[in-house]
Amino acid sequence: MTEHRKYEIDPVTGSPIHPHSWDGIGELETPPPRWWVLVYLVCIVFALGWWVAYPAWPTISGYTKGLLGFSTRADVAEQIAAAKAAQAPLNDRLAKADYTAIAADPELSAFALAGGKALFGENCAQCHGSGAAGNVGYPNLLDDDWLWGGDFATLQATLEHGIRATTDADTRQSLMPAFGKDGMLTRAQVDDVAAYVLSLSGGAADAAAAERGTQVFADNCASCHGDKGVGLRDTGGPRLDDAIWLYHGDVKSVAAQIWNPRHGVMPAWAGRLDPLAIKKLVYYVHSLGGGE
Amino acid sequence: MTSRTPATIDEADIPVWSHRPKVMPKKVKGPIRNLKWLVMAVLLGIYWGVPWLRFDRGPFAPDQAVLIDLPGRKAYFLWFEIWPQEIYILAGLLIVAAIGLFFATAMLGRVWCGYACPQTVWTDLFMLVERWIEGDRAQRMKLDRAPFSVSKLGKRAAKYLSWALIGAMTGGAWILYFNDAPTVVPALFTGSAGFAVYATVAFLTASTYLMAGVARENVCTFMCPYARFQSAMFDKDTLVVSYHPARGEKRGKHKAGESWDGRGHCIDCRQCVEVCPTGIDIRDGLQMSCISCGLCVDACNTIMDRLSLPHGLIAYDTERNLELAAAGKPRVWRFLRLRTIGYGLVFTLAFAGVLYALIARAPLEASVLADRNPLFVRLSNGDFRNGYTLKLLNKSNEPQQVAITLDGLAGGELSILSHENEASPLIDLAPDTVAAVRVFVRLPAAAWGGAPLDYGFTIHDAARGLTLTAPARFEGPQK
Numbered sequence: 178m179t180e181h182r183k184y185e186i187d188p189v190t191g192s193p194i195h196p197h198s199w200d201g202i203g204e205l206e207t208p209p210p211r212w213w214v215l216v217y218l219v220c221i222v223f224a225l226g227w228w229v230a231y232p233a234w235p236t237i238s239g240y241t242k243g244l245l246g247f248s249t250r251a252d253v254a255e256q257i258a259a260a261k262a263a264q265a266p267l268n269d270r271l272a273k274a275d276y277t278a279i280a281a282d283p284e285l286s287a288f289a290l291a292g293g294k295a296l297f298g299e300n301c302a303q304c305h306g307s308g309a310a311g312n313v314g315y316p317n318l319l320d321d322d323w324l325w326g327g328d329f330a331t332l333q334a335t336l337e338h339g340i341r342a343t344t345d346a347d348t349r350q351s352l353m354p355a356f357g358k359d360g361m362l363t364r365a366q367v368d369d370v371a372a373y374v375l376s377l378s379g380g381a382a383d384a385a386a387a388e389r390g391t392q393v394f395a396d397n398c399a400s401c402h403g404d405k406g407v408g409l410r411d412t413g414g415p416r417l418d419d420a421i422w423l424y425h426g427d428v429k430s431v432a433a434q435i436w437n438p439r440h441g442v443m444p445a446w447a448g449r450l451d452p453l454a455i456k457k458l459v460y461y462v463h464s465l466g467g468g469e
Numbered sequence: 470m471t472s473r474t475p476a477t478i479d480e481a482d483i484p485v486w487s488h489r490p491k492v493m494p495k496k497v498k499g500p501i502r503n504l505k506w507l508v509m510a511v512l513l514g515i516y517w518g519v520p521w522l523r524f525d526r527g528p529f530a531p532d533q534a535v536l537i538d539l540p541g542r543k544a545y546f547l548w549f550e551i552w553p554q555e556i557y558i559l560a561g562l563l564i565v566a567a568i569g570l571f572f573a574t575a576m577l578g579r580v581w582c583g584y585a586c587p588q589t590v591w592t593d594l595f596m597l598v599e600r601w602i603e604g605d606r607a608q609r610m611k612l613d614r615a616p617f618s619v620s621k622l623g624k625r626a627a628k629y630l631s632w633a634l635i636g637a638m639t640g641g642a643w644i645l646y647f648n649d650a651p652t653v654v655p656a657l658f659t660g661s662a663g664f665a666v667y668a669t670v671a672f673l674t675a676s677t678y679l680m681a682g683v684a685r686e687n688v689c690t691f692m693c694p695y696a697r698f699q700s701a702m703f704d705k706d707t708l709v710v711s712y713h714p715a716r717g718e719k720r721g722k723h724k725a726g727e728s729w730d731g732r733g734h735c736i737d738c739r740q741c742v743e744v745c746p747t748g749i750d751i752r753d754g755l756q757m758s759c760i761s762c763g764l765c766v767d768a769c770n771t772i773m774d775r776l777s778l779p780h781g782l783i784a785y786d787t788e789r790n791l792e793l794a795a796a797g798k799p800r801v802w803r804f805l806r807l808r809t810i811g812y813g814l815v816f817t818l819a820f821a822g823v824l825y826a827l828i829a830r831a832p833l834e835a836s837v838l839a840d841r842n843p844l845f846v847r848l849s850n851g852d853f854r855n856g857y858t859l860k861l862l863n864k865s866n867e868p869q870q871v872a873i874t875l876d877g878l879a880g881g882e883l884s885i886l887s888h889e890n891e892a893s894p895l896i897d898l899a900p901d902t903v904a905a906v907r908v909f910v911r912l913p914a915a916a917w918g919g920a921p922l923d924y925g926f927t928i929h930d931a932a933r934g935l936t937l938t939a940p941a942r943f944e945g946p947q948k
């Protein structure tokens with residue numbers, strides 16, 4: 178038989194006093210409440226059940242899978258599938274509707290805008306900025322200036338085929354000759370025509386140089402940029418008589434562009450994005466404030 | 470009790486857990502008990518009845534007088550409707566309720582605990598059922614000690630099932646405040662109500678059963694935070710249930726015909742202890758566990774009647790009066806005190822504030838979200854343009870139409886994305902919804918001075934004659 182210690186009873190509380198003491202201070206042996214002990218036991222049982230039911234233990238080549246087959250990955254896949262299924266009716270309607278019909282249907286319009294915004298952030302924001310305000314060399318999509326046009330059909334064509342995209346035979350092509358570098362114009366002629374171009378939009382320019390540049394422009398530039406630089410959308414020749422510049426609007430930058438032009442490239446998105454995604458993007462970009 | 474415990478105990482006899490004694494309150498009769506029955510009937514009646522009240526709000530809003538529409542993000546209370554952005558009103562109501570509780574506590578002690586607290590009301594109801602099924606205190610104690618038998622099993626089963634049923638009705642009524650009552654009740658029984666509904670009913674059934682059936686006085690004594698800090702609201706003039714030691718002591722048994730000279734009026738019959746739902750002895754003085762229910766007052770007064778002694782050995786009284794009585798002086802009642810006047814004033818102010826917020830609530834609201842990326846756009850002729858999303862809240866139950874104009878932006882020109890080709894567009898606002906309207910404001914380069922311009926959007930609702938201006942700011946390049 179085991180030898181049991183005798184505990185003294187504290188006369189005030191009726192609780193046993195633990196035999197150990199520090200500096201003469203004893204400790205009461207107060208049992209925890211019953212519910213507390215029960216909860217503790219239930220927790221232990223629960224934990225055991227958890228080990229069996231859910232993934233719990235690492236093994237050499239993986240982990241115990243648990244009887245319930247729980248997997249967060251599968252859950253996410255399921256949720257994505259559910260979200261896609263939930264969007265399916267709207268996507269179907271969107272696929273059938275043309276742009277005017279989308280605009281006339283508030284629900285469809287809101288859906289297309291939300292989808293377009295998400296797609297834009299994923300695919301377009303890298304160049305055009307998350308707010309679509311563009312950057313030097315990357316067109317601002319919010320303003321009212323379009324190189325190729327800003328109506329639905331044109332935007333769709335631009336998106337599908339890209340600009341100077343190497344992968345698409347129908348891509349939009351417009352290449353400006355390197356007038357200076359290739360010796361087509363002299364340094365003085367380049368400077369003169371740059372001054373003329375700036376004068377078109379009221380930019381500060383040397384009046385005499387601009388005067389001299391008029392003829393140079395008519396001979397070399399008007400075929401693409403139009404008379405007096407009004408732009409030619411068929412060829413993507415930018416407007417030069419407005420306040421919007423793709424590569425800075427000071428005389429030095431303009432001259433540099435004439436001497437040895439830079440050309441931006443936009444990928445052809447047909448094939449990379451499905452037609453519905455392109456439709457959403459077109460609708461979204463058109464809504465940004467520059468749509469025609 | 471301590472005298473009966475042995476001086477030592479064997480290690481093996483120390484229990485793994487501690488048992489709390491069961492409190493088995495005895496039935497009591499009297500005016501306070503009657504008042505409590507009445508309060509219980511009224512409160513339960515309100516709780517179970519209110520969701521069934523109808524209130525016609527027109528075709529676009531629910532017809533339930535009191536409804537918290539979670540999916541619709543609205544709360545309806547008779548004429549009042551609260552939107553999520555007005556949740557401060559709810560916060561205000563909670564503040565009013567808290568101050569109201571402080572006020573009542575300073576005045577009358579723990580009236581809330583003794584009469585109106587759901588814990589008390591439901592425990593009382595559960596005890597009533599318990600008494601019907603198992604009998605009064607003595608019978609219940611006997612049943613508790615009795616060995617297992619069919620009759621014991623039957624009684625216990627009947628009791629626990631009744632409790633579960635009341636719990637289910639409690640949880641069932643709760644969801645009526647969040648759903649259309651006549652729709653959700655049949656749905657509940659046909660199994661077509663949502664998961665949240667069943668989960669709520671299950672949870673509240675279980676918690677009602679646990680709190681009112683099992684935990685009971687332990688909630689008041691060990692769990693309730695209010696019990697802990699209510700003493701901060703007490704002073705010497707607060708009404709508390711008090712035993713008058715000056716009159717009661719020295720207590721002891723008393724035989725009929727014996728003289729009362731040289732002894733107190735308390736005959737140590739322990740009725741006050743037996744009826745106490747928290748199982749305390751009020752003769753030990755005011756203590757935290759006392760919920761001020763006054764049942765011991767009724768119990769003792771019954772005894773006093775039997776002895777032909779005046780009422781009030783235990784009574785609602787103040788600490789000051791206890792002292793005065795001990796000194797043989799007359800009672801004083803001081804209900805108007807700095808504390809009660811202060812709480813009363815703050816309560817009135819807070820209540821008036823909430824009421825004003827509810828009544829002065831505009832049916833139309835607008836907020837302006839300016840585009841920040843980019844702040845402005847330069848257009849080809851040099852003009853600047855800012856984009857905004859206007860959020861228009863139609864807080865009425867009818868569809869509305871509003872016109873939007875610019876206020877105080879000289880030279881500014883407004884265009885609304887969805888109404889670009891209309892000369893004077895009207896925006897449709899569906900009832901009880903927030904409409905998001907994309908607008909662009911264009912300012913000629915000449916009108917831009919280099920510093921942001923403050924102006925406003927005027928929203929005009931011609932049909933109702935409402936006009937409001939939402940502040941906005943025009944941004945451009947710094948010069």
Ligand code: SF4
Nearest residue numbers: 735736738739741769
């Ligand atoms: S009920 Fe009254 S008389 Fe009886 S024990 Fe309590 S205080 Fe004394």
Ligand code: SF4
Nearest residue numbers: 745759760762763765
């Ligand atoms: S002591 Fe009296 S008032 Fe306090 S809880 Fe018990 S019965 Fe109620």
